[in-house]
Amino acid sequence: MDRRKAEPDPSIRNGMGQALMYGEFASVGSRKVRYAVSLTERDLAIQKITSAPAGRSKVVLNLRDCVGCRAYKGNDSTDTGAYFSAYFYPFKRRWMSSGVARQRVEQSFRVAMVQDPHLNLEEAQRWARAINEGSARHRTQRSGAHGEVRRPCRVLLLLNPHSGKGQALALFNNHIQRMLHEAGVPYTLVITERQNHARELVRELDLSQWDALVIMSGDGLLFEVVNGLMEREDWEDAIQTPLGVLPGGSGNALAASIHHYSGSQPVSSEELLLSCGFLLCKGLVSRLDLTSVSMASNQRLFSFLSLAWGFVADVDIESEKYRHVGAARFTVGTLVRLASLRVYRGKLAYLPAEEPLSSKTPNGHLTTLTPSSPELGPQDNLLVPLDQPVPMHWTVVQDEDFVLVLAMYQSHLAEDLLAAPASRAEDGIIHLMYVKAGISRAALLRLFLAMEKGAHLTTNCPYVVYVKVRAMRLEPYSPKGTITVDGELVDYGPVQAQIHGSLARLITG
Numbered sequence: 001m002d003r004r005k006a007e008p009d010p011s012i013r014n015g016m017g018q019a020l021m022y023g024e025f026a027s028v029g030s031r032k033v034r035y036a037v038s039l040t041e042r043d044l045a046i047q048k049i050t051s052a053p054a055g056r057s058k059v060v061l062n063l064r065d066c067v068g069c070r071a072y073k074g075n076d077s078t079d080t081g082a083y084f085s086a087y088f089y090p091f092k093r094r095w096m097s098s099g100v101a102r103q104r105v106e107q108s109f110r111v112a113m114v115q116d117p118h119l120n121l122e123e124a125q126r127w128a129r130a131i132n133e134g135s136a137r138h139r140t141q142r143s144g145a146h147g148e149v150r151r152p153c154r155v156l157l158l159l160n161p162h163s164g165k166g167q168a169l170a171l172f173n174n175h176i177q178r179m180l181h182e183a184g185v186p187y188t189l190v191i192t193e194r195q196n197h198a199r200e201l202v203r204e205l206d207l208s209q210w211d212a213l214v215i216m217s218g219d220g221l222l223f224e225v226v227n228g229l230m231e232r233e234d235w236e237d238a239i240q241t242p243l244g245v246l247p248g249g250s251g252n253a254l255a256a257s258i259h260h261y262s263g264s265q266p267v268s269s270e271e272l273l274l275s276c277g278f279l280l281c282k283g284l285v286s287r288l289d290l291t292s293v294s295m296a297s298n299q300r301l302f303s304f305l306s307l308a309w310g311f312v313a314d315v316d317i318e319s320e321k322y323r324h325v326g327a328a329r330f331t332v333g334t335l336v337r338l339a340s341l342r343v344y345r346g347k348l349a350y351l352p353a354e355e356p357l358s359s360k361t362p363n364g365h366l367t368t369l370t371p372s373s374p375e376l377g378p379q380d381n382l383l384v385p386l387d388q389p390v391p392m393h394w395t396v397v398q399d400e401d402f403v404l405v406l407a408m409y410q411s412h413l414a415e416d417l418l419a420a421p422a423s424r425a426e427d428g429i430i431h432l433m434y435v436k437a438g439i440s441r442a443a444l445l446r447l448f449l450a451m452e453k454g455a456h457l458t459t460n461c462p463y464v465v466y467v468k469v470r471a472m473r474l475e476p477y478s479p480k481g482t483i484t485v486d487g488e489l490v491d492y493g494p495v496q497a498q499i500h501g502s503l504a505r506l507i508t509g
């Protein structure tokens with residue numbers, strides 16, 4: 001390009017700050033169609049060059065929405081021009097429905113200012129570099145993040161082909177593969193062959209080879225990855241590996257939570273996938289709380305999402321048979337279980353979040369708890385062994401008849417269930433909710449409908465209790481029942497849990 005011509009056009013500069021670069025390029029489809037392209041600190045602005053004023057509409061794309069830009073030579077060896085393509089995923093109004101969702105926008109240009117193909121390619125590369133740098137600047141300006149995935153990064157992507165409606169691989173090929181390429185994120189795809197494949201794989205993996213572990217599935221596959229990492233001798237370093245989530249299952253609660261934390265309007269299905277893909281490409285890393293869950297068998301698991309007993313756990317497990325309907329399986333399951341509402345008997349106790357972390361004896365002296373020392377993983381310094389009574393300063397719930405007990409440490413229980421609106425990935429808090437027996441079917445249904453917008457805790461329903469806690473214990477009396485951890489079935493019986501703030505790292509974009 002002739003640098004003397006690289007003067008910003010005042011008409012394309014208005015209202016967008018100082019132009020850093022300006023050029024006039026042909027469209028890729030037709031060399032007769034030309035565009036004035038201007039790059040500012042914040043935007044890429046594109047305006048068609050035409051004598052007809054009506055055709056001069058300007059497209060302004062915010063660099064915040066850009067995943068990448070690349071420069072390349074044309075396929076035809078006689079073509080002296082070079083090209084650059086920038087890829088954006090801005091929020092756009094949906095077709096035929098309300099609200100906005102991220103949608104892909106590609107802008108490609110042909111650079112042919114001189115006859116020398118090398119100089120043209122250099123100019124295309126200069127634009128690609130500047131656009132990528134502008135997009136990266138926006139990334140580092142975001143607050144709340146604790147760093148980024150190393151670049152260029154090496155991603156190990158684990159995909160469960162049976163998750164959800166069995167379309168995870170097709171969804172990956174149709175939506176994510178291209179986006180990762182556009183963002184310049186190299187990855188190795190491993191398709192899981194069986195249950196626990198991912199768990200075994202990450203237990204043995206040479207983690208120095210990878211900058212991020214990403215799962216494309218439901219929450220179940222991430223549960224395997226988290227626990228595989230925590231079962232390693234080097235768990236403390238291993239669990240620092242940034243984890244990424246692409247929703248491909250029927251229970252995509254963590255993906256929906258990450259989308260929610262980004263401040264975006266609720267979306268589901270492919271729109272949620274596109275949003276999570278975008279956030280993954282941005283590569284910003286936040287911290288993630290993990291909750292250790294101990295059972296009477298001495299088994300200890302690490303959970304990133306939820307611990308459930310009663311109604312919610314039953315719906316989760318019983319609705320497996322409706323998995324062909326995808327995320328709607330929870331709605332179907334809720335309606336079925338409502339029809340045969342049960343009461344679950346048991347004892348619930350918890351350590352309120354505002355309590356001091358040490359224990360008080362009956363005469364008021366502070367004592368230190370003596371938790372059992374685990375072989376691997378952090379010590380549960382708030383818990384005493386399950387066969388001993390809970391510490392004196394814990395709260396023991398007087399009611400013993402429940403419809404559900406639900407402990408959440410992310411905002412979403414499912415794509416469309418904002419169960420713990422106040423929860424954040426690293427708030428160090430278990431958001432404990434329980435519904436006492438006596439609630440009518442209609443009131444429970446109203447509660448779940450309100451949960452879609454996270455309004456269930458403000459309905460003043462006298463049967464609903466919500467407390468913020470750091471540790472809890474549940475001792476079911478009913479001889480049969482279901483307890484789930486992150487939506488996975490675990491041993492039925494006494495169980496206790498403690499949150500470990502910021503133990504893991506999560507890519508939240």
Ligand SMILES: Nc1ncnc2c1ncn2[C@@H]1O[C@H](COP(=O)(O)OP(=O)(O)OP(=O)(O)O)[C@@H](O)[C@H]1O
Pocket residue numbers: 159160161162163164165191192193194195196197217218219220221222224248249250251252320323487488
């Ligand atoms: N190739 C595989 N074949 C069978 N099961 C697998 C495979 N890969 C992973 N799994 C297991 O499938 C279970 C469900 O996976 P996941 O939760 O990720 O998806 P999902 O569609 O949301 O599932 P579900 O609807 O069962 O909750 C997990 O327990 C996981 O360990």
